[in-house]
Amino acid sequence: MTTTGRVEEALVDRREIVNEAITEQLPIQKPERLYSASRYLLDAGGKRLRPTILLLAAEAISDVEPMSADYREFPSPVNGDVDVLSAAVSIEVIQSFTLIHDDIMDDDDLRRGVPAVHREYDLETAILAGDTLYSKAFEYMLDTGAPAEKSVEALDELATTCTEICEGQALDVDFEERTDVSTDEYLEMVEFKTAVLYAAAASIPAILLGSDEETVSELHGYGLDIGRAFQIQDDLLDLTASSEQLGKQRGSDLIEGKRTIITLHARNNGVDVDTLVSEDPTDEEIEQAVQTLEDAGSIDFAREMAQDLVESGKDRLEVLPENEPRELLEEIADYLVERGY
Amino acid sequence: MTTTGRVEEALVDRREIVNEAITEQLPIQKPERLYSASRYLLDAGGKRLRPTILLLAAEAISDVEPMSADYREFPSPVNGDVDVLSAAVSIEVIQSFTLIHDDIMDDDDLRRGVPAVHREYDLETAILAGDTLYSKAFEYMLDTGAPAEKSVEALDELATTCTEICEGQALDVDFEERTDVSTDEYLEMVEFKTAVLYAAAASIPAILLGSDEETVSELHGYGLDIGRAFQIQDDLLDLTASSEQLGKQRGSDLIEGKRTIITLHARNNGVDVDTLVSEDPTDEEIEQAVQTLEDAGSIDFAREMAQDLVESGKDRLEVLPENEPRELLEEIADYLVERGY
Numbered sequence: 293m294t295t296t297g298r299v300e301e302a303l304v305d306r307r308e309i310v311n312e313a314i315t316e317q318l319p320i321q322k323p324e325r326l327y328s329a330s331r332y333l334l335d336a337g338g339k340r341l342r343p344t345i346l347l348l349a350a351e352a353i354s355d356v357e358p359m360s361a362d363y364r365e366f367p368s369p370v371n372g373d374v375d376v377l378s379a380a381v382s383i384e385v386i387q388s389f390t391l392i393h394d395d396i397m398d399d400d401d402l403r404r405g406v407p408a409v410h411r412e413y414d415l416e417t418a419i420l421a422g423d424t425l426y427s428k429a430f431e432y433m434l435d436t437g438a439p440a441e442k443s444v445e446a447l448d449e450l451a452t453t454c455t456e457i458c459e460g461q462a463l464d465v466d467f468e469e470r471t472d473v474s475t476d477e478y479l480e481m482v483e484f485k486t487a488v489l490y491a492a493a494a495s496i497p498a499i500l501l502g503s504d505e506e507t508v509s510e511l512h513g514y515g516l517d518i519g520r521a522f523q524i525q526d527d528l529l530d531l532t533a534s535s536e537q538l539g540k541q542r543g544s545d546l547i548e549g550k551r552t553i554i555t556l557h558a559r560n561n562g563v564d565v566d567t568l569v570s571e572d573p574t575d576e577e578i579e580q581a582v583q584t585l586e587d588a589g590s591i592d593f594a595r596e597m598a599q600d601l602v603e604s605g606k607d608r609l610e611v612l613p614e615n616e617p618r619e620l621l622e623e624i625a626d627y628l629v630e631r632g633y
Numbered sequence: 634m635t636t637t638g639r640v641e642e643a644l645v646d647r648r649e650i651v652n653e654a655i656t657e658q659l660p661i662q663k664p665e666r667l668y669s670a671s672r673y674l675l676d677a678g679g680k681r682l683r684p685t686i687l688l689l690a691a692e693a694i695s696d697v698e699p700m701s702a703d704y705r706e707f708p709s710p711v712n713g714d715v716d717v718l719s720a721a722v723s724i725e726v727i728q729s730f731t732l733i734h735d736d737i738m739d740d741d742d743l744r745r746g747v748p749a750v751h752r753e754y755d756l757e758t759a760i761l762a763g764d765t766l767y768s769k770a771f772e773y774m775l776d777t778g779a780p781a782e783k784s785v786e787a788l789d790e791l792a793t794t795c796t797e798i799c800e801g802q803a804l805d806v807d808f809e810e811r812t813d814v815s816t817d818e819y820l821e822m823v824e825f826k827t828a829v830l831y832a833a834a835a836s837i838p839a840i841l842l843g844s845d846e847e848t849v850s851e852l853h854g855y856g857l858d859i860g861r862a863f864q865i866q867d868d869l870l871d872l873t874a875s876s877e878q879l880g881k882q883r884g885s886d887l888i889e890g891k892r893t894i895i896t897l898h899a900r901n902n903g904v905d906v907d908t909l910v911s912e913d914p915t916d917e918e919i920e921q922a923v924q925t926l927e928d929a930g931s932i933d934f935a936r937e938m939a940q941d942l943v944e945s946g947k948d949r950l951e952v953l954p955e956n957e958p959r960e961l962l963e964e965i966a967d968y969l970v971e972r973g974y
Binding site: 323325393415416417419420423424426427428430434439440441443444447448450452454459461463 | 796
């Protein structure tokens with residue numbers, strides 16, 4: 293099987309389990325409109341990348357065969373059993389909360405090929421659905437049955453992560469009004485807005501299962517590296533994938549004037565990024581803009597940066613025992629920059 | 634000194650300490666716009682009722698003289714020292730987060746006599762400021778230095794409380810579109826939307842300081858009772874206080890068609906509540922509407938219900954040692970329904 297095939301199989305296998313756990317832990321109860329809005333994006337799809345990373349990291353740490361142990365009663369090398377699936381649901385629910393609120397802030401109409409929550413429902417329900425998922429995520433992270441000291445540490449990681457996601461989003465908004473953003477500033481923003489949740493997904497199983505500090509820290513670093521690579525790939529895909537594949541307008545970052553590593557590099561290399569596309573561009577106009585960025589070397593620049601981050605992330609996994617789950621975590625890193633959508 | 638005087642003094646004393654703690658724990662750091670928006674409502678005022686209740690409950694439980702112990706190293710009867718001030722800040726920060734998001738949802742322009750955060754800043758900053766306060770509150774609750782099992786329990790109470798606040802707000806929104814809301818349904822909504830945060834404020838110090846289950850449960854019940862009384866009084870004040878005292882338009886609940894215990898009682902007694910005021914009423918129109926509600930007995934009905942809840946809440950405090958902080962908690966209960974704004 294190809295690497296991509298193996299990763300996709302690992303994702304599909306765990307996605308089913310995560311989806312079932314979401315239905316179980318987040319039932320559509322009273323008030324029904326609130327909970328149905330809270331579930332709407334979760335039910336619309338998603339690869340479940342972050343929970344899959346969490347579950348694979350747990351398997352790598354406890355050195356068990358992939359999919360051989362019950363995620364609800366997962367054997368820790370030092371503590372008793374831990375419900376790592378509840379932690380995985382927590383991370384996915386945080387991701388969903390941020391998407392709902394981000395779509396309001398960006399006034400995006402589409403997400404995962406369906407209307408954004410504030411379009412399908414309304415603004416107040418969308419704000420409230422996000423807020424509900426937020427506290428639910430903390431409830432789920434408290435429900436793992438890990439020793440109290442470990443739960444506290446995991447909660448602390450989760451809370452800090454959420455604060456950083458907000459800070460990253462605020463930086464992103466600020467950047468839209470600035471023309472002098474450096475690539476370092478951009479990468480810091482991406483670290484906060486996107487990468488920290490990968491870091492939480494990779495390190496929280498190590499915390500809950502009682503790993504040593506180095507393992508927690510290296511898995512955290514793995515998450516930060518591949519999370520940044522993921523965002524850079526997302527920036528690339530916004531330009532190179534079709535609107536159909538994306539589930540939203542191709543080139544939307546250019547249209548909205550969002551800073552990306554690609555446009556920042558292009559601007560530093562003399563491209564007038566602000567006039568690349570009109571407000572309602574044709575497909576040809578987008579195509580032309582992408583060619584300009586390609587000619588400026590900006591697309592290759594982003595690709596290489598993503599690749600370097602992936603290599604760095606993979607190196608950090610050496611702290612784990614050599615086993616199949618660890619291999620899958622390495623392959624997921626590659627997959628993040630090879631995926632076409 | 635009068636009871637009200639004693640309560641107001643207790644509030645003023647602790648408000649200063651809480652305000653200083655907020656400045657210390659939530660500094661305006663980078664990204665500055667985000668943190669200045671997060672602090673905006675907190676800095677605009679507020680009585681710090683909930684944190685004061687938390688601090689008084691801590692004093693009553695540990696049986697110390699009011700203001701005699703350092704809230705940052707507060708003596709627990711069974712554990713080591715606990716930073717109950719960080720827990721108090723956590724509760725106030727949650728309150729502030731809910732106000733910011735509620736003002737967006739209700740599209741209210743004014744709060745505490747200043748523009749709502751989404752008016753002073755913008756919609757996206759207001760959403761994000763609320764989200765930031767949300768995770769910060771969890772960080773503060775994790776920072777009390779209580780034993781891990783107690784921290785986990787307090788976090789669980791906080792997360793559940795936040796979920797219930799969202800559910801209460803969702804019910805409140807639903808009610809605006811229904812004409813058949815019963816007073817029981819209304820009270821359930823108020824319990825979730827408002828009272829649970831008082832319950833958290835009163836019970837979390839008991840959790841952190843290692844009180845027995847009965848004490849935790851009775852303090853929780855005290856919070857639920859006085860929180861409901863507080864909301865009913867708020868509904869009353871919206872009709873009886875001036876726009877100046879309220880820091881917002883008098884009668885705004887009538888104008889917005891919000892269900893309150895008063896309008897629900899009036900409707901059940903044949904008053905056509907929906908036509909009581911126009912969309913942009915004069916002061917005389919509001920005055921007339923209030924007279925109609927008075928004549929229907931609806932205002933007295935609400936006053937009596939609030940009074941009964943206060944008595945029930947005070948009775949629950951019998952679980953605490955007899956001391957001055959406990960007396961102040963009793964007086965706060967009275968104060969909530971006697972306050973004029």
